[in-house]
Amino acid sequence: MTRLRIFLLRLWTLARSRQMEREIDDEIASHLAEATDEYVQQGLSPEEARRAARRSFGGVTQTKEVYRQVRSFMWLEDLGRDLRHALRTLRKSPAFTTAAAATLALAIGANTAMVSVLNAVLLRPLPYRSPEQLAMVWTENPTQNLREGRSALWDVEQWRSQSQSFAELATFDAVSRTLAGADGAEQIVGVSISPNLLSLLGIHPVQGRSFSTEEVEQRQRLVLISHRFWQTRFAGSHDALEASLVLDGLPARIIGILPPGFQVASLDADVWEAHTTRQSVRGGEMWFVVGRLQPAVTFEQAQAEMSAVARRLNDQLPATERNRGVGVVPLSLYTVGPQSRLALWLLGGAVFCVFLIAAANVTSLSLARSTARAREMAVRAALGASAGRIVRQLLTEGVLLAAVSGLIGILLAVVAIRLIRAFEPGNLPRLNEVSLDPGVLLWALGISLVAGILVGLAPATVRRDMRPSGEGGGRSVTGGASTRRIRRALVMAEFALAIVLLVGAGLMLRSWWNVKNIDPGFRPERVLMIELSTPTILQAGTPREASSVSAQRIDLYARVLEQIQAVPGVESAGIIGDLFIGNAREQVLSVEGDSGTVAQRLGFTTDEVSADFFKTVGTPLLSGRFFAIGEGPEAPRVAIINDAMARRAWAGRDPLGRRFKFGPPDSDEPWYTVVGAVGNMRLQGQEREALPQIFVPLTQNPPQSGDLLIRTSSDNPLAMAGALRAAVRRVEKHAPIYGVTPLEERLGSYIAQRRFQTSLLAGFSVVALLMAAVGIYGLIQYSVAMRTQEIGLRLAIGAHSGDIFRMIIGEGLTLCLSGLALGLVGAWWLGRAGSSLLSGVTATDPLTFMAVSLLLTAVATAACYFPARRAMKVDPIVALRVT
């Protein structure tokens, strides 16, 4: 109570401090006058009386000072004074201030941007209700190394009825839909979800409602649309609800609008439709499964129970369906995988190192400056400033500098976040959630404060060296020795951190180079890829119409290829159902062998290709032949397999001429004969092994949509896009064309993430290197300036200028090499932690370590060269005259 009262009183007096000051002056004046009167009455002369009154009062100034302290927040008034003084000091040396603030602002900005990414992608919980209870549930087949596989609805039904761990399980999958509009058809991304998915996630439409189970059972055509779709197509109008979209040729009614930015497991779609969840047998349909754990059930418990369920199911199933496991993975871990996590943490660490180097540099600068200001400090101390007072003054300067840098840094971070969003290749999940939230701002302020304290405190710690009695002597007030020691340590630390970053960047660069040069199994240069869909009328259809639809599609593809090949500059063209595949799907395959037919369950893909496909993409034929143009629907069924498939299903025996069929041996599927084997293609990016593939002729099994591949004679295939597009349009005006990309670029997108991470890390390490160079340059430059007389003396007594040069370079190199040694140990240790990000290079790759060490040493030598040159040119006469 009393404390509060005192606090408020002080606050009050703070506001009217000028008046208070006047009042105490008056009071003391009256006091002295009264006392003087009394002494006069005692018989002293007025002059003596005045002096006696003063004497018995004591120091007037001291009284007022103590009075002020009692009166108010002394420190607050001091702070104001310190701030004004600090501003003046900083303004007085614009070079130092600009350099220091720019360095710190850049480092703080980069740090803040990176932390906001880390925060959004790794730290912030997923934007669902109780996200910690959510898990992805996968079908796995350990014997075939099949992880995180999708699941059949039949399985999900079994899991639901047999397990207690999950409160609910929901299924979803991405679908591609043709949206008919006024200006032609276009392809949009949709997600098909089980009706319980939204309630499981705890997501409510911002407008309208979600599906009811009845509606879904009745197979009503209803969709929810994304917020983005609502904004772009309906301009956020309420008319969107109950409006109809023509999807795949059939109308669907919009019943709700999802929240902005809503995604499921990184699937970002414009339309969300419901599918029924019932399925009586284990079919070929494969779904992503997400589950919500019962409260208080852990992921481990759920995993244990699901494994038991999987074993139980196994025993009830035919042999071909066995060996299935179930994997339970926290949704957060699936959304951002371990590799991305590790990469982000390492990048975060890297940018923090850059910050440390920046702080070290600015601290070193401020130390250099403190030596120059030693006399100012000495004078202040002599005039009665306490040590604490001077430290506070220095701290205020540091913190003020850092605060300004921090503010600029935050602005830079805003720009940097935009840049990251613009240049990130788009496969970092949750990037849309990146923002400067209060936590990130707190971090920015925190590191600014730390930097400020470092910058301010460092000169304060070496202040002990400075004697106020520095009797005007130039040399005695330098306090140089311990300042230099600290600055050397700082520069050494900078080099140690820089080498860690450089080694990391070097290893990542080599990995990237390795990955980039992995042979994908085809020649993507000069090939253009056009994703193409057949018109809507060739997509729907009852089974009775199927053969006619099929014939029309075959005809369409044939005519498209004919037109394309007629375009000048086209060397060859081919079509494949879907070139870049996701995961292999597990299917039963019956393979005819020497001793009867063996059914096995394998993970592979089946792709429909036109006759010239392999020739166009440049995949080599290993044995047998390619498809012939005439291999139509009536001809015997034939297939080409890739090398991986040959090894997997035929186990090294010559597959040519062998027969197989999809499904169990007694199924109605036709027999296929293997007529050729081709090389493997890495169609999931160069970093992943090729999947087993079976190719069947497009003319026997025409897909609804396909990838048109065109090998051109032009190094810039994209320049031909217009002509090629027109060629397709000539055949079929309504065929939706989407995605026209050079194949090289499309393949590159798989390593875009790696490239992005690598270039960020490389960028950070270059900045670190430059800062370290500036740091050592500054120190050596300073050291030369301090030692001018010594150097002059050395020259005067006969040292060669070459000796001086070597001495100065040696001083720099000693620092650089000590830092290097420290840093290499750190890099070696850190490399092992991040080794899973590397490809084709070990974490202790000697070449990288050597190259980076040489680079750093060269840069350090270059940075010391100029000060050393200057030292060489010291004129002994001039140097010795300066005292």
Add this chain to the structure above:
Amino acid sequence: MTPDKSDVLYGTLGLMVIKTLEAMGPLHGYRIARRIEQISGDQLALNQGTLYPALLKLQQVGWISSKWGTSESGRRVRIYALTRAGRKQLHEEEAQWQRAASIVERFLKISEDPS
């Protein structure tokens, strides 16, 4: 400064001030200082200036109040008076001081008595 004068014991100046104000009624700063010196028989080395921070502290905790008035000689002075809270506090402080003093006295007696 004559060396045989005692310094004001830390923390006792406030007590002296409020006791003075209780005995004498409202006074201005100089009168308080003189009164304290007179009571101590001029045995106390009071730097009169130190009185003012003490007076301010006592006001802040609310034991005394002040207002501007005129002295006997017609000067504008700040006149301090004991508040109700100060009066209550004075009795507590007096009791506490007596307790403390008697303890110290007992100690001093022990060291005089060699038994």
